Amino acid sequence: MFDSLFGIHERALYAAADRISVLATNIANVDTPNYKARDYDFAAVLSGTSESDGLTLTRTHVGHLPLAAGGEASADLKYRIPYQPSLDGNTVEAPVEQAKFAENAVRYQTSLDFINRRIATLTTALTGQ
Amino acid sequence: MSLLGIFDISGSAMNAESMRLNVTASNLANADSVATTPQTAYKSRHPVFATQLREFGTNPNFDEPGVGVRVLDVIQSGAPANKRYQPDHPLADPTGYVYGSNVNPVEELTNMISASRSFQGNVEVMTTARELVLKTLTLGH
Numbered sequence: 001m002f003d004s005l006f007g008i009h010e011r012a013l014y015a016a017a018d019r020i021s022v023l024a025t026n027i028a029n030v031d032t033p034n035y036k037a038r039d040y041d042f043a044a045v046l047s048g049t050s051e052s053d054g055l056t057l058t059r060t061h062v063g064h065l066p067l068a069a070g071g072e073a074s075a076d077l078k079y080r081i082p083y084q085p086s087l088d089g090n091t092v093e094a095p096v097e098q099a100k101f102a103e104n105a106v107r108y109q110t111s112l113d114f115i116n117r118r119i120a121t122l123t124t125a126l127t128g129q
Numbered sequence: 130m131s132l133l134g135i136f137d138i139s140g141s142a143m144n145a146e147s148m149r150l151n152v153t154a155s156n157l158a159n160a161d162s163v164a165t166t167p168q169t170a171y172k173s174r175h176p177v178f179a180t181q182l183r184e185f186g187t188n189p190n191f192d193e194p195g196v197g198v199r200v201l202d203v204i205q206s207g208a209p210a211n212k213r214y215q216p217d218h219p220l221a222d223p224t225g226y227v228y229g230s231n232v233n234p235v236e237e238l239t240n241m242i243s244a245s246r247s248f249q250g251n252v253e254v255m256t257t258a259r260e261l262v263l264k265t266l267t268l269g270h
Contacts, residue, residue: 020261021131021138024254028142028198030247031149032178094250105257112264119269 006118008046009111015045016108022077023101026092034089037080039100042107045076132265135258139251141181141197146248148200149176153241160232163213165220170210171230173237177201206231 019040029035082091156173164170179201208231216225 017131020258021134024135024138024258025196027250027254028138029178029180029196030142030250031146031243032180032198035180094246098250098253101254101257105261108261109264112261112268116268 005122006115009114009118012046013108013111013115015040015042016104016111018045019104020101020108023097023104026080026097027094027101030090030092030094030097032090032092035092036090037082037092037097038077039080040076041078132258132262136255138197139255139258141199142251143248143255145176145178145198145200146244146251149178149244150241150248152176152203153237153244156230156232156237157234157241159230160234160237161229163218163220163227163229164210165222165227167210167212167228170228171232172205172210173208173230173232174203174205175240176203208233 019042022038022040026037026039029037080091080096082093083096084093085091152174159171162171177200178198181197181199210231211229213227213229214225215221215227218227221227
């Protein structure tokens with residue numbers, strides 16, 4: 001029962017939290033020459049197409065760096081295609097990033113709200129009031 | 130938790146942008162400085178930003194995408210000094226010339242606006258992240 005307690009929102013919350021970090025990096029590097037803006041394909045992350053059988057890298061040498069906790073490469077992290085390429089090689093467009101950031105913050109709060117209401121429902125059921 | 134990492138990312142960006150503002154202030158303050166030789170004339174300075182790579186070993190979650198900004202270097206403009214004929218100036222060389230700074234005030238002012246906007250953007254990011262973290266902390270209450 002508890003595996004499906006929060007439905008997709010548990011996963012959506014993690015995805016949104018990761019994405020906030022990426023978008024914050026883009027906004028932080030808005031003036032860095034040659035920085036390429038990145039973003040997750042949110043739908044792909046949520047549907048789990050790229051995560052379930054994620055790309056794993058074979059380590060053929062002891063000196064090779066291990067990947068993150070899951071041992072999967074972050075295949076969903078893509079580079080953004082700018083509307084107006086900049087001369088200094090930076091592909092961050094502040095308005096685009098700010099819009100995405102705001103949208104993602106709302107997504108995060110929505111997931112949080114659903115989880116909160118689920119907890120409230122269960123608390124009501126448990127206390128029987 | 131990746132939300133807490135945002136404070137490092139935005140913090141490094143705010144640090145870099147405030148340094149940019151600082152350099153711009155220094156350039157504008159010295160816009161009218163004069164010197165006797167072109168070598169000693171004030172040269173406008175510009176910070177060079179670079180992506181801050183996370184040091185290996187500091188974070189077990191090595192694949193985490195969040196990276197901040199650092200100021201790689203502060204370079205001096207190679208533009209020629211502003212040569213003016215002012216024989217009555219106390220700093221004039223024997224031929225009567227003084228050498229002013231190569232600061233371009235228009236360039237500096239646009240730099241200042243850009244730095245201030247970027248700084249504000251990062252403040253917004255930090256405020257939002259703070260709100261989300263606080264809301265997450267009260268989960269279930």
